[in-house]
Structure formats: C-alpha cells, structure tokens
Amino acid sequence: MRLSGQAEVKPHVDVNYYWRERMRVHFPVLTTPSVRFQCGEGEVNMGEGECWIFDTWRRHRVLNEGNHTRIHLVADTVGGEGFWDLLNRARPPGPRGADWQPERIAPSAGAPPALDFESVNAPVVMSPWELREHIVFLLGEAVPDPRLPALQVALLQFARRWQALWSCHGTDREGWPRYRRLLDATRAELLAKGIGEIGLRNEVGLMQALSAYVLDMALSDGHSGDAASRLDHHGAQAPPPAAAVPAPATRVATTARRPLADAVFERPVFLVSPPRSGSTLLFETLAQAEGVYTIGDESHQLIEGVEGLAPSQRDHASNRLLAEDATVGVATALRSRFLAALRDRSGRPPDGAHAVRMLEKTPKNALRIPFLRAVFPEARFIYLHRDPRQVLGSMIDGWESGQFRMYPQLPGWTGPTWSFLLTPGWRELIGAPLGEVVARQWEAATGCLLDDLEALPDAHWIAIDHDRFLADPQAEVARLCQWAGWGWDRALDGTLPLSRYTLTAPDPQKWRRHADAIEPRLAGMRSLVERAARVAAY
Structure with a gap:
C-alpha cells in the first residue's frame, strides 16, 4: 500500500x-x-x-x-x-512498561509454511443468527434518539420473520422471492420511521451501516447492492442510496427551480483569507447552517493528494493554482474526493437526490480562486478581513509553535520548517527573518485574492470583517447566509467558542509582542493594507 x-x-x-x-x-x-x-x-x-x-x-x-x-x-x-x-501478547500504543517490549521475529531459513486462504466469506442467504448479531451490534452503536424504540421494534419483527422463512426454506432458491419481499418491505418501513436521520457513534449513518451489513447482504440474488458490499472499498465513503437519507425538510425555493451550471455542487462557497485571519471560527460557525455540507476540516491533503497539484510535483513553485491547472482528470478527481468526504451538521452524507451546498475553508485557497472557479463552475467566495497587525502577530506565533508546519523538506529552505501557505517567490525569503517571511506571506495571499475576486461579478463574492463578526455574530452570520441562500436556525450569543486552531486566548493587543517585527513591514505595504480595508468595508 x-x-x-x-x-x-x-x-x-x-x-x-x-x-x-x-x-x-x-x-x-x-x-x-x-x-x-x-x-x-x-x-x-x-x-x-x-x-x-x-x-x-x-x-x-x-x-x-x-x-x-x-x-x-x-x-x-x-x-x-x-x-x-x-x-x-500485543499491547496498545503508549508508554511501554519494563515488563513488555515488542517481540522480534527473525527471518526463517526453512520452507515457508502453508497458508490457509478464504474460500467462503459471505452468505447466499444470511442465517437468522448472524442477522440478529449485526442488528444488535448496530443498535448498540446508535446515538440516542427518540425514534430508536420504534426502530428496535421494527428490526425485532424483521428478525423474527426472517427466522420463520429460514426455518421453512433455509438457503433453497425457491424461498428467495419471499426473502426479497421481506427485505424490501423492511427497508421501506425503516425509512418511513426515520432511520435515515439516525447516526452511529463513529459518525456513520445507521441506515448506511445496516444496508452494508444486513439489507444488502442477507440475500445474494443479484437484486440488491450485495456485490458491492462484499468488496473491500477501503477508504471509500460514497454516499448511501438516495432513499437512505431523506431530503432536507426545507430548501430555498428559488434555488430548487433555478437552472444549474453544475448539477452536483450548487453555488459552493469558499472562505478565502490569509492564514490566521479567524477563518476557522467563521467556518465552524457557518457549518451549522441548515443544509450545508463540509469536509469537517481544511482540505490540504484532499487537494494536494490529486496527481499534479502538490508543490512537490510542481517544482515547489507555490500553492498558486490557475484555471489551466483544472484539467478534466484533475477536476473529476477533486470533485469526487470532496463529494465523498462531505457531511452536514448532523454528520450525514449528501442524499444524492439534490445538488449539494458545500462550504470549504483552507487558507491556501487564497491562491487558488481561478482554479476553484474552473473546477466548480458555480463557486462563490467569502473574503474574511482581519486587522493585518493581528494576523501577522498570530502568524509569527504559529510559525514558532510548530503546529502549522506544511512542508518540512522544502528544497533549499534553511529556516524553521515552512508553515502555512507556500507563496510565489518564497525562495527570495531564504535567510530572511521570520517577521519578513510572514509579512510576505500576507502580502502575497492578500494581493492575489483581491485581484482574483475583483475580476469576478460582484454577486459572486462578499466580504466580512473579523472584528464585526465577533461583535455581532448573529447578525453577520444571518447576512452571509442570506447572501449564500442558506437557512439559519441557530441563535448565537455574544461570545463564540474558541476555534480548534486557537493557540492562546484571544486579545486584540496580542500582536504588540511582535510590534518591532510587524510595524515597519506594514508601513511598506500601506497601499495594500488600505485596499484590503476598503474592500471589507460595508
């Protein structure tokens, strides 16, 4: 592997x-x-x-x-x-006591031992005992929900009826039509009782797992998804069948009827900003919008794992990607990777029956706007502005913390491990002090994203200021959701929780610890600083 x-x-x-x-x-x-x-x-x-x-x-x-x-x-x-x-004789990871060390297995000079290979690994007709074991296991893994008792009763009745059919027919082919009718009726009953909205503790949907273990496997008559369920789709998280997850209860009426340039990703929204602008907090807040799907985190490896997109495959030039980089193969692979990873605020994958509303946030995307527009024809963008003094101070802290390392083996780089986005012209910074490095990262990201955004139709992007978001999160989120066409049904108080990537408690004056490194460099970028502030004014 x-x-x-x-x-x-x-x-x-x-x-x-x-x-x-x-x-x-x-x-x-x-x-x-x-x-x-x-x-x-x-x-x-x-x-x-x-x-x-x-x-x-x-x-x-x-x-x-x-x-x-x-x-x-x-x-x-x-x-x-x-x-x-x-x-x-094995042990879980962690500190090893003096009484246990890994056992070394030396090479054997003798003839290799005979191996046992599987010849039977799935039933033609599942026994009622195996069927019950899967059901009990999955119910034990389910997240508590008031609909579970009714589902338990339905599954118990299903298991009893399966036992009766097994006692009559066993695996005989003549009984297969009766097994099939029971499976189809049970699936419909469970969906009607809301099983598609029940999750498991590992964030998988109960219906998805029940289909994989029981409903698609209990009868191998070529009628269901049993062939696919038998295979090792390691790492694949394809959405379950459309019937497995009900469509959202409410949708914006105008978007349901409008012709789409993209039948799969309807107006996906990308947050763009320099690193440490507060995008994680904004992303985690907007991810709670009704009907919005995200991959749950930043997409560094999801994007750079596509052949040809990693800096190591591009002469380590930078994270900059243009429309011509979105070849058919690249766009197809990237869209598939995103679609497979998307989940809504309840952990459910897309239902497959509607175009999906995606929210994505990765600071490197500040350098990729033309590329993203080519991959996602309906792409929209939210520009998050933050006081650049605070951004540069937080970037210096991030570099020094070692928690944001991106390219540990960057050829020719002699400073601390490169952190955050890889900007065009980074080689000119070899040997430069850290304050200069982060200032140039901010300058490249901000200049690039503003140029790219201002080349788009005004309706395709919107700006938000970090301080105004913190001062009135409910109003700012409602404004963004109205622009994006999302539903918002949550109440936010005046204090938002810390984001997952917060290093130390927020303080608008925290940047002053690095004032000597920040202020002279910002003075040299005054026109860009003022331009960014104008764009974010509303």
Missing part, C-alpha cells in the same frame, strides 16, 4: 460487510517519522519493521506530510490460531 509524499488517506470508516469480521494488518516497509496514522482520538507513527492492527470501525486517516513515499505491506485476515496468540 503506497502513499505518496504530501498525500493522505482521508478520514473514513470501513463500513462494508467485508470489514465486519476482518482486520487489516500493517507492516511498514518504507516510512518516515512525518507519516501520521490517526484512529479515533489516537495518533501514532508506525515504524519500519513493526506490526500494527487498528479498529477499522473508528474513523481513521493517514497523513504523509513529508515528500518521501510511504509503503506498507498489508494483509487482511479473519485470523487463525497463530494470529490470535500473537494478538493476545
């Missing part, structure tokens, strides 16, 4: 039937310390020569933040006697 440099395996849960009884065993062959494996709340670096397993039922991802390829030998197994003996 290969993972290129500056790429990722996006966050996902392995839901399909294949993974219900199998584990994925990883043997790192070629890797570096910059490869991070995240599972649930944990994170490890799997070292070369080690052996790891993990819980595929939890949301997991892999980030390769270096430029070198990572290669793992991977085996999927239900486990034999020897495997379980090894597993019983």
Whole structure:
C-alpha cells in the first residue's frame, strides 16, 4: 500500500460487510517519522519493521506530510490460531512498561509454511443468527434518539420473520422471492420511521451501516447492492442510496427551480483569507447552517493528494493554482474526493437526490480562486478581513509553535520548517527573518485574492470583517447566509467558542509582542493594507 509524499488517506470508516469480521494488518516497509496514522482520538507513527492492527470501525486517516513515499505491506485476515496468540501478547500504543517490549521475529531459513486462504466469506442467504448479531451490534452503536424504540421494534419483527422463512426454506432458491419481499418491505418501513436521520457513534449513518451489513447482504440474488458490499472499498465513503437519507425538510425555493451550471455542487462557497485571519471560527460557525455540507476540516491533503497539484510535483513553485491547472482528470478527481468526504451538521452524507451546498475553508485557497472557479463552475467566495497587525502577530506565533508546519523538506529552505501557505517567490525569503517571511506571506495571499475576486461579478463574492463578526455574530452570520441562500436556525450569543486552531486566548493587543517585527513591514505595504480595508468595508 503506497502513499505518496504530501498525500493522505482521508478520514473514513470501513463500513462494508467485508470489514465486519476482518482486520487489516500493517507492516511498514518504507516510512518516515512525518507519516501520521490517526484512529479515533489516537495518533501514532508506525515504524519500519513493526506490526500494527487498528479498529477499522473508528474513523481513521493517514497523513504523509513529508515528500518521501510511504509503503506498507498489508494483509487482511479473519485470523487463525497463530494470529490470535500473537494478538493476545500485543499491547496498545503508549508508554511501554519494563515488563513488555515488542517481540522480534527473525527471518526463517526453512520452507515457508502453508497458508490457509478464504474460500467462503459471505452468505447466499444470511442465517437468522448472524442477522440478529449485526442488528444488535448496530443498535448498540446508535446515538440516542427518540425514534430508536420504534426502530428496535421494527428490526425485532424483521428478525423474527426472517427466522420463520429460514426455518421453512433455509438457503433453497425457491424461498428467495419471499426473502426479497421481506427485505424490501423492511427497508421501506425503516425509512418511513426515520432511520435515515439516525447516526452511529463513529459518525456513520445507521441506515448506511445496516444496508452494508444486513439489507444488502442477507440475500445474494443479484437484486440488491450485495456485490458491492462484499468488496473491500477501503477508504471509500460514497454516499448511501438516495432513499437512505431523506431530503432536507426545507430548501430555498428559488434555488430548487433555478437552472444549474453544475448539477452536483450548487453555488459552493469558499472562505478565502490569509492564514490566521479567524477563518476557522467563521467556518465552524457557518457549518451549522441548515443544509450545508463540509469536509469537517481544511482540505490540504484532499487537494494536494490529486496527481499534479502538490508543490512537490510542481517544482515547489507555490500553492498558486490557475484555471489551466483544472484539467478534466484533475477536476473529476477533486470533485469526487470532496463529494465523498462531505457531511452536514448532523454528520450525514449528501442524499444524492439534490445538488449539494458545500462550504470549504483552507487558507491556501487564497491562491487558488481561478482554479476553484474552473473546477466548480458555480463557486462563490467569502473574503474574511482581519486587522493585518493581528494576523501577522498570530502568524509569527504559529510559525514558532510548530503546529502549522506544511512542508518540512522544502528544497533549499534553511529556516524553521515552512508553515502555512507556500507563496510565489518564497525562495527570495531564504535567510530572511521570520517577521519578513510572514509579512510576505500576507502580502502575497492578500494581493492575489483581491485581484482574483475583483475580476469576478460582484454577486459572486462578499466580504466580512473579523472584528464585526465577533461583535455581532448573529447578525453577520444571518447576512452571509442570506447572501449564500442558506437557512439559519441557530441563535448565537455574544461570545463564540474558541476555534480548534486557537493557540492562546484571544486579545486584540496580542500582536504588540511582535510590534518591532510587524510595524515597519506594514508601513511598506500601506497601499495594500488600505485596499484590503476598503474592500471589507460595508
């Protein structure tokens, strides 16, 4: 299993039937310390020569933040006697006590042992005992919801009727039509009772998992999605069938009838700003709008994981992308990656029946507006302005914290690990003090995004000021939602929670710690500072 440099395996849960009884065993062959494996709340670096397993039922991802390829030998197994003996002697990640160390397995000079291979791995007709096991497991994983008791009753009745059919027909083909009628009727009943709006603790939809484990697998008659459910779609998070998730209860009437230039992404909205402008707080707030879908975080690896988009594949020039970079192959891959990762405020994927309303936020997108317009024909943009003194001060703190490192092996760079977006002309900053580096990052990002926005129709973008957002979040969010055509049904008080990337408590005067590095450089960019303020005035 290969993972290129500056790429990722996006966050996902392995839901399909294949993974219900199998584990994925990883043997790192070629890797570096910059490869991070995240599972649930944990994170490890799997070292070369080690052996790891993990819980595929939890949301997991892999980030390769270096430029070198990572290669793992991977085996999927239900486990034999020897495997379980090894597993019983294993330990979870964390500090190792003196009483346990990894067991080294030396190369064997003898003949390789005979291997057992699977020959049976899915039922033709699922036994009632297996069917009940899946149902009990999934109900135990469900997030509490007042609709669950009625669903439990319906699933119990389904299991009892399946048992009766099994007692009569077993796996005989003559009974298949009766099994099929029961499956179809049960699916319709569950959807009518609201199962499409129930989630699991791992953020997967209950209906999606029940379909993968039971409804698509209980009868292999070629009529349902059983063939796809049997396969290892590792990492794939395709939306469930359209019937699995009801359409939103309300939609903006005008957008439902208007002709779309893009039948999949309807007016996707991109927040653009220099780094540390407060975009995460604004993004996390707007992500609570009704009917809005996001990938939940920034899209660094989602975009740069597409062949040809990572700086390492572009002579490390910068993060700047233009319309001509959006080839058919690139645009198709990127749209598919976004669509597969989108979730609404309740953790549900798009229903597949309507064009999706997407919200996206990544500071590097300040350099990608023409590219995004080419990939998403209906793209709209929100420009977030913040006092540049505060931005530069926060950027200096971010560089020094080491929490925003982007390109740890940037060729020729001699300073601290490059953080935040990679701006055009970065090589001219080799040897420059940190204050100069962040000032040039802000200048490049701001100048680029303003030029690109002002080339668009006025109706395709809007501005918001960070201080005005903090002063009256309810009014500012309502203004943005009205412009975007989103529904807003939440009440915001005067104090918003800290965003996930906050380093220290907010303070409008915090930048003064770096005043000597900031003020002289801003004086040299006065015209751009004033231009940004004018654009954000309303």
